[in-house]
Amino acid sequence: MLRLLHAMKTCAGKTIWDSISYMKTYRLFAGLSVMLMAVSSVASVSAEEISLPKPVTTGGMPLMEALQKRASGRKFSDRQLTPQEMSNLLWAAWGVNREDGRRTAPSARNIQEITLYVSTRDGVFEYDAPSNSLRVIMKEDIRALTGAQPLAGKAAVNIIMVADKSKVNWSASGNELVDYPSVDSGFIGQNIYLFCASSGMSTVIRGLVDRKALGAKLNLPENKFVTFVQSVGFPEETEK
Secondary structure: OHHHHHHOEOOOOOEHHHHHHHHHHHHHHHHHHHHHHHHHHHHHHHOOEEEOOOOOOOOOOOHHHHHHHOOOOOOEOOOOOOHHHHHHHHHHHHOEOOOOOOEOOOOHHHOOOEEEEEEEOOEEEEEEOOOOEEEEEEOOOOHHHHOOOOHHHHOOEEEEEEEEHHHOOOOOOOOOOOOHHHHHHHHHHHHHHHHHHHHOOEEEEEOOOOHHHHHHHOOOOOOEEEEEEEEEEOEHHHOO
16 A cells, blocks of 8 residues: 555655646647647638739720720630739729829728629639738639629639728718718729720629628628629630
8 A cells, every 4th residue: 555655656746646637737738739729720821811913003095995995795715814914903993092092993981991802713812902912711713603694603703892881971971872882882893894995804793693692601790791793804705
């Protein structure tokens, strides 16, 4: 019995019960470390950003010619946009064009309540205009979910316009019927139309969208909702 009691002593003079308590604590902290590493890994993936080339903001087709060529196109080739073409497109749509942070398209009282989500075959990305970068939302091709027409799944890019209603003071003008997010989305849409006319691309803005399903897929919070989606790509007849 005395030998057994002596064996229960550790080299530090503690009982085996102390050792068991120590081991439990060690295992707890080890488990927490693994969990923190996993959370850190997920956070780094969700926060992944892709820097776009600096947009080319000079040249292009004269405005009057672009207006003459502006049209809706619904047939797209399989050709994908290059990083430079994507940068130029997104800057034209809703980029920063002044040092004070104002954009290429107007918004009511400059509230800038619209965010662009870019859906491609490589995944979905959130456009950050100030840094001219794309934040990875998911690495899944959901283009077919961005519209009821088959063309949605064919277009190289579907630009999903998402409004933040918490930024909109609906009664500020005394007219609650004014739908600022839709108007502001329209400005962005026309910018895309003119850019595509100048760049030889096809585009069409679409309202036939299952906004609830798309919003759920994007995991949008309650204060955000999809307004419109605009498909962009190269016309089918230019495919080589």
